[in-house]
Amino acid sequence: xxGTVHSHVRGNGHRQRRLTEPRWLRWTLIAVAIGFLAxxxxxxxxxxxxxxxxSGFSAYVDAIRQPDALAALRLxxxxxxxAVPANLVFGVCAGWAIAKFDFPGKNLLVTLIDLPFAVSPVxxxxxxxxxxxxxxxxxxxxxxxxxxxxFAVPGIVLATxxxxxxxxxxxxxxxMEAAGSQEExxxxxxGAGGLQTxxxxxxxxxxxxxxxxxxxxxxxxxxxxxxxxxxxxxxRGLTNTLPLHVEILYNEYMYQAxxxxxxxxxxxxxxxxxxxxxxxxxxxxxxxxxxxPAAASIQ
Amino acid sequence: MSIDINRVSKRFGSFVALDDVSFTVKQGxxxxxxxxxxxxxxxxxxxxxGLEEADxxxxxxxxxxxxRRNPRDRGVGFVFQHYALFxxxxxxxxxxxGLRVRPRGQRPTDADIRARVKELLALVQLDYLGDRYPxxxxxxxxxxxxxxxxxxxxxxxxxxxxxxxxLDAKVRQELRRWLRRLHADxxxxxxxxxxxxxEALELANRVVVMNEGRIEQDGTPDEVLDHPATPFVVNFLxxxxxxxxxxxxxxxxxxxxxxxxxxxxxxxxxxxxxxxxPHELDISRTDEGGGLWATITDVRAAGAVVKIEVRDAEGQxxxxxxxxxxxxxxxxxxGEQIYVKPRRVRVFMQ
Numbered sequence: 001x002x003g004t005v006h007s008h009v010r011g012n013g014h015r016q017r018r019l020t021e022p023r024w025l026r027w028t029l030i031a032v033a034i035g036f037l038a039x040x041x042x043x044x045x046x047x048x049x050x051x052x053x054x055s056g057f058s059a060y061v062d063a064i065r066q067p068d069a070l071a072a073l074r075l076x077x078x079x080x081x082x083a084v085p086a087n088l089v090f091g092v093c094a095g096w097a098i099a100k101f102d103f104p105g106k107n108l109l110v111t112l113i114d115l116p117f118a119v120s121p122v123x124x125x126x127x128x129x130x131x132x133x134x135x136x137x138x139x140x141x142x143x144x145x146x147x148x149x150x151f152a153v154p155g156i157v158l159a160t161x162x163x164x165x166x167x168x169x170x171x172x173x174x175x176m177e178a179a180g181s182q183e184e185x186x187x188x189x190x191g192a193g194g195l196q197t198x199x200x201x202x203x204x205x206x207x208x209x210x211x212x213x214x215x216x217x218x219x220x221x222x223x224x225x226x227x228x229x230x231x232x233x234x235x236r237g238l239t240n241t242l243p244l245h246v247e248i249l250y251n252e253y254m255y256q257a258x259x260x261x262x263x264x265x266x267x268x269x270x271x272x273x274x275x276x277x278x279x280x281x282x283x284x285x286x287x288x289x290x291x292x293p294a295a296a297s298i299q
Numbered sequence: 300m301s302i303d304i305n306r307v308s309k310r311f312g313s314f315v316a317l318d319d320v321s322f323t324v325k326q327g328x329x330x331x332x333x334x335x336x337x338x339x340x341x342x343x344x345x346x347x348x349g350l351e352e353a354d355x356x357x358x359x360x361x362x363x364x365x366x367r368r369n370p371r372d373r374g375v376g377f378v379f380q381h382y383a384l385f386x387x388x389x390x391x392x393x394x395x396x397g398l399r400v401r402p403r404g405q406r407p408t409d410a411d412i413r414a415r416v417k418e419l420l421a422l423v424q425l426d427y428l429g430d431r432y433p434x435x436x437x438x439x440x441x442x443x444x445x446x447x448x449x450x451x452x453x454x455x456x457x458x459x460x461x462x463x464x465x466l467d468a469k470v471r472q473e474l475r476r477w478l479r480r481l482h483a484d485x486x487x488x489x490x491x492x493x494x495x496x497x498e499a500l501e502l503a504n505r506v507v508v509m510n511e512g513r514i515e516q517d518g519t520p521d522e523v524l525d526h527p528a529t530p531f532v533v534n535f536l537x538x539x540x541x542x543x544x545x546x547x548x549x550x551x552x553x554x555x556x557x558x559x560x561x562x563x564x565x566x567x568x569x570x571x572x573x574x575x576x577p578h579e580l581d582i583s584r585t586d587e588g589g590g591l592w593a594t595i596t597d598v599r600a601a602g603a604v605v606k607i608e609v610r611d612a613e614g615q616x617x618x619x620x621x622x623x624x625x626x627x628x629x630x631x632x633x634g635e636q637i638y639v640k641p642r643r644v645r646v647f648m649q
Contacts (some may be wrong), residue, residue, distance in 0.1 A: 182383035185350050188370045189377040190397035190452055200400070204387040 048266050051259035063260035071237040072245035073264065075156065079228075079241060080221040083160040087217050091168025092210070096202075098169075099176030100184070113169050116162055124162050125230025128155055151233030156241060159227040164220040171213030172206050179205045208283045215279065219272045223265060300361050300374070300455035300488050301326045302347060307356030309342055309512075316342040317353070318512040324456075327486045329479075331499035334509035335535065340492045341380075343509075344458050347490065348377045360455070376449030378459040382441045384433040390444050391416050391429040397452035419447040422481075439470040446478075459491035463498065475502055496536045500524060508532050530647045533574045540580070540617050542573040542644070551646055555591035555611065560646060573644040577620040582607070582629060582637045590640030593617060595631050607631065609639060 053060050063069065097103070098110060116124060130136050132149040142149065149155045183205070187197040203210075225243040232239045234248060242265050249258035302324040309317040317339045324330050332340040345351040347358060349370035357366040365373060385393050394416045398407055407415065420426040423443035433441055442462065449457060462478070463471040479502055482489060493499050499506050500520040508515040508523060508531075515535075516528040527533040544553030547568040551560035556573065563569060586592070593609035596616075600606075605626040607619040617639060621629075631637055 182379055182381065183385055185370075186377070186379060186383040186385070186448075187396070187400070189348055189350070189373075189375060190400065190448070191371045192396070192400040193371065196400045200396070201385055 045266060048259055048262050051255060052263040054259075055256045059256060060260045060263075063254075063257035064264065066257070068236045068240065069245060069257075069261050072240045072242045072261070075153065075240065076222050076242040078153070079157050079160040080218055082157050083164050083221045084214060084218050086161050087165045087168050088210070088214060090165060091172060091213060091217075094169040095172040095176050095206075098173050099179075100181050110173075113166050116164075116166055121163050121224065121226030122230055125159055125227035128159055128162075128227075128231050150231050151235070151239060153239065155231035156228050156239060159231045160221050160224055163224050163227050164217045167217035167220060168210065168213035171216070172209045175206045175209035176202075208279060212276065212279050212283065215272055215276050219269065222268055302456060302488070302490070303357075303359035303362070304343070304347070305357045305359065307343070307346060307353045307358065309339070309346065309351065309354050315512050317346075319356070320509075320512070320514055321356075322507055322514060322517050324488060324490055327488055329482050329489045329502065329504050330491075331503035331506045332490060332492045332509060333494070333496060333499040333506050333535075334515075335494055337511075338509040339512040340509050341460055344460055344490060344492050347456075348375050348458050349373050350377075374452075374455040376452065376454030376457045378442075378445045378449050378457070378462055380461040380464055382433070382445040384441055384444060384448070386433050389430050389432060390420070390425065390436070393433070393444055394419055394447045394451050396448065415451065416447075419451055422450070423447045437470075438466050439474060442466065442474060455488065457487050457489040459489065461493060462491055463495075464493075471498075478502065500536075508535065510535070527645065530572065530574065533645060533647075538577050538618055539574045540577065540641075542575070544571060544573070545569060546571045546646065546648060551644075553644070553646075554613070554615075556589060556641065556644070558589055558644065562646070563648065570649040571646050572649065573641075573646050575641040575644050577606070577618040578604075579641055579643045580617070580619045581640050581642055582609075582619060582621070582631065583640070584629070584638065586638050587640055590638055592636055593639050595633050595635050595637055598631060598633060600626075609637060611639075 052063075094109065094113060098106060129150050131138055132142060132155065133139050134143065134150075136150070149158065179202075183201050184197050187201045192200065223243060224241075225247075228241055229244055229247075232241070232244055234240055234244055236248070240248065242261060246258050246262045246265070249255075249261060304320060304322050304324075307317055307320045308315075320339070320343060332343060334340045342351055346353050349365075349368060353366065357364055359365060360368075360373065385396065388396070395412050398412045398415065401407075416429075417426065420429060423446055425440060425443055425447070428436065428440065433444070436444065463474055466474065475498065491502070500523070503520060505518065506520055506523045507517045510531050516523055516532045518526075518528075523532060524536060527536065533539055542553035542556055544551065544556075545568045546552070546560050546563040548566050549559060549561050549564045551558055551563075551571065551573065553571070553573040563571075591611055593611040595607060595609050597608040598605065599608075600623070603623050605621045605623060607621065607626075609617050609619065611617060619639065
């Protein structure tokens, strides 16, 4: 959201100069950008669908209706269904703490939220294996208590939560900081309790930013490969998510089936993009409105 | 409701916002907390509302200790400097908020809430704007919505933080008059914070002048204006000319000006400064004693008051204000030597 607003402003400010740039330069830049997009984004996407339908539509449907493929789809949706709400709650808590309070270690918390972005997903997977695996730190204790995390569904959910947790927090921290805490203070003085203040005042102010974060979080949760790959153990029909299932099919030279399943992921991505665009449209006017009172008070 | 502020102190890190402040707001009073920015006046207001906690000291509401009371249970109405209206709610919903969040047992019915909101919007003369959002209102309208919202919960005390700070001069005048009328009608104990001395003197029954976290003076507008307790108060309540010098043996010698000063009859000399407001100086073409000769450097006829700037022999600038008619009798010109004589000088020993 901030990205769109910024580029918008920058576009206005530099319009004058852009007009003086020669036509050939403009067209070259546009051609390079579009060519790059076509080559690296559009072409692969088309290939996925072409390959998926290469042996006809019925073969496509058969590949998806394989029990292993359906199990992988179920697991992917389950992992996302747990990871996204968990990160929603965590993100709102972290965003609230960071935007509205001052406390020691605040900068450290902000840095830690970005940790999953900074480390390779494979390493995040390894961390869980080292913690919960049979030879791991907590492994023996967990074996005694008959708990299994690594190479089982809980491990996949944990890894998914880990890699997708920055999205919600990072989206709403700037929104909450911009909103300030005056409206919350007003609500308190008017007699509202904590929950009333949150649901009637805070949430309506951050809802679009929050939704945007949830969408990105969901996209990452469903598409994650590296971390999940390490903790999964790739037991067919049990611990395979969609991305892992695609890899297995591909390694077994079942190209058509691999692309068919991959097209499911591509569909999920396209749906995410559409929802994201709609949310962005709603966000832009609201961001402008939020900025307006501030501008008015400066005058 | 009466409010007792009892030896309240508050620090933010190493910054002392309030330093042992005590005063009382009487039932029905309209009190101004006046001071420059950073003087602690807003912090004090927020402590009364419970939005900030005092480090030491106590706040009593009608004699009961309210120091640790939750803001929602204090029965205060608070108008924020930038209004803090709920931007996703209409004007009507904003005003109704305080009634809607009441616990089920105390919550009025929907019809009662609607009637009450309508009544309040009529009171602030905004009944025709009920369906608008805050972003669609002018500054003065937002201010009045904020007031209506604060009054909706029938507070026992109204607190206003720089209520007219963000408005232009004409709207400010209008709202001031309106607020004074409102206070006369409903007699609600009210405290407002301002850095504008004119606003404080015009609106309040009582003025508490603050500086650097301390109270400089607490009195009626007349007392504060005519009998300022400290040099700070003299300085802060408007333009003033300062004459440095000393007092000794019942006389004051402030640069070129000399006069009787029986308050200090001792032979030992003390450094002192005399303060005279621009309108407390007279000019003439003859030496009448007790004044000084100076050169006129500027004459500005601004409306009913003529502002004259003169420079004395040592180069100190002195500002003088004369009524238009008084000026017409003397009609000075720039460059002319003129005799300046203060009618009244307030002396503070250092």
